[in-house]
Amino acid sequence: MTDILFVKPVLPRAGALVLPLAEGFVLEGLAKQADEATGGAIARGLEAAGFKGKKGQSATLWAPGGHLSRVVAVGLGATGGGTQAAEAAGGTALPLIASDVEATIAAESLPAPESAAFAAGLRLRAYRFDKYRTKESAEDKPKLTRVTIAVPDVPAAQAAHAPLSAIADGVCLTRDLVSEPPNILYPAEMADRCRALEKLGVSVEVLGPAELEKLGFGALLGVAMGSAREARMVVMQWRGAGDAQPVAFIGKGVTFDTGGISIKPAGGMEDMKFDMAGAGTVIGLMAALAGRRAKVNAVGLVGLVENMPSSTAQRPGDVVTSHSGQTIEIINTDAEGRLVLADVIWYGQHRFKPRFMVNLATLTGAIIVALGHEHAGLFSNDDTLSRQLAEAGKAVGEKLWRMPLDEAYDKGLKSEIADMKNVGGRPGGSITAAQFIQRFVDTKDGHTPWAHLDIAGTAWATKDSAIVPKGATAFGVRLLDRLVADHYEG
Ligand code: BES
Ligand code: MN
Ligand code: ZN
Numbered sequence: 082m083t084d085i086l087f088v089k090p091v092l093p094r095a096g097a098l099v100l101p102l103a104e105g106f107v108l109e110g111l112a113k114q115a116d117e118a119t120g121g122a123i124a125r126g127l128e129a130a131g132f133k134g135k136k137g138q139s140a141t142l143w144a145p146g147g148h149l150s151r152v153v154a155v156g157l158g159a160t161g162g163g164t165q166a167a168e169a170a171g172g173t174a175l176p177l178i179a180s181d182v183e184a185t186i187a188a189e190s191l192p193a194p195e196s197a198a199f200a201a202g203l204r205l206r207a208y209r210f211d212k213y214r215t216k217e218s219a220e221d222k223p224k225l226t227r228v229t230i231a232v233p234d235v236p237a238a239q240a241a242h243a244p245l246s247a248i249a250d251g252v253c254l255t256r257d258l259v260s261e262p263p264n265i266l267y268p269a270e271m272a273d274r275c276r277a278l279e280k281l282g283v284s285v286e287v288l289g290p291a292e293l294e295k296l297g298f299g300a301l302l303g304v305a306m307g308s309a310r311e312a313r314m315v316v317m318q319w320r321g322a323g324d325a326q327p328v329a330f331i332g333k334g335v336t337f338d339t340g341g342i343s344i345k346p347a348g349g350m351e352d353m354k355f356d357m358a359g360a361g362t363v364i365g366l367m368a369a370l371a372g373r374r375a376k377v378n379a380v381g382l383v384g385l386v387e388n389m390p391s392s393t394a395q396r397p398g399d400v401v402t403s404h405s406g407q408t409i410e411i412i413n414t415d416a417e418g419r420l421v422l423a424d425v426i427w428y429g430q431h432r433f434k435p436r437f438m439v440n441l442a443t444l445t446g447a448i449i450v451a452l453g454h455e456h457a458g459l460f461s462n463d464d465t466l467s468r469q470l471a472e473a474g475k476a477v478g479e480k481l482w483r484m485p486l487d488e489a490y491d492k493g494l495k496s497e498i499a500d501m502k503n504v505g506g507r508p509g510g511s512i513t514a515a516q517f518i519q520r521f522v523d524t525k526d527g528h529t530p531w532a533h534l535d536i537a538g539t540a541w542a543t544k545d546s547a548i549v550p551k552g553a554t555a556f557g558v559r560l561l562d563r564l565v566a567d568h569y570e571g
Contacts, residue, residue: 092114329433332442444511
């Protein structure tokens, strides 16, 4: 899908006509014109299909007359479903029109924010990662190239769509990064791709092993030790609010997680290319914020490593000294994400003194046991930030569920030789991981609101949903963009 154009309503001569319709609809505008031009075939067809305009409902009427290839009706649900319903309807419509070259959306009766949201839904669902498929037949490829959205007020729809388009760009960037195979996307390559944000006005600093060594990033560098691919940390800054205190987002970027010496079983190990999804989300989020010129100062920090077993790899039993000065006894080299985050969080907090820090990580298998693939785990030291995050998640359909933090879980992290172990045992595995990370949120100079999102269950989808095709979801980009828009801008 190339372009989405907003236009004044004109009945199309060819292609698909899409009708977003709410419950209790009456055909108006283009829908009514098309119905009249086909001798009432559309009203009769919708009736025969049992189409009522319900949320998630759709109906396709093939060649209803004239030169239209099809009319696709998609339900908006009860009126007042707002932008979320419109976005979902756009997503639902996309696969039903993808084999047409052109489509016209009859959005004359939608308010501008909803026609813009419908367009964003189309775009989000149309995402494909097909750069490595060289033998796909033309038939199997989507043909849709021209989408026009018929609206009463073109400038209003365009204005509403501009920020959504920037957010969709960010989502697609994240999906691209997370989808890339791990031989192509390793830490240095991922850092290079961050540089692409410079053209949006984001400043990008890349630190390599020598600089990280100098900073004393012993926890992060310990994870990288087994790999021939060098570690990186990338610091991205978007300044949209003068010299206001920034907000900070921190991502786990393990470009491949074999487990290291505590190696993972072979079955399904290929999935661990997605272990950089936290970092990928931070990068896409920075692109979204900069792309829509958000009135906020935002810092994105990502720790990029590959976790490999080799003769130079970190061992169980090793003790590393983190950037914070705290020492860590490595018990399981597969609990590597928290080691990466430990150094980056401490660094981000001390350098930027942010209003809040949110980190994202595909941190534990245990969060999938707890929450499945429907909610990401939310751990936080701050009730206000937690509420804001949970509400933003609800608003964009990226749901969070708050999990406990409690000193009582610290027992398992006690080490005989160092300040802590890197694992706390099987019970409450996601919580002990969060307790570990919290030790790298400094409380000496007062309270910094911090939240950790464990996205291990939500960063990848095995089936399509309205605006998320299966594969990399970019879970968190829209959520955190919304958090900023609702509470930290202007
Ligand atoms: N990247 C994994 C977490 C993960 C596992 C994500 C499965 C998605 C699916 C993480 O680095 C890891 O290996 N965690 C271990 C921690 C354990 C060793 C304490 C886990 O969850 O098994
Ligand atoms: Mn691991
Ligand atoms: Zn991992």
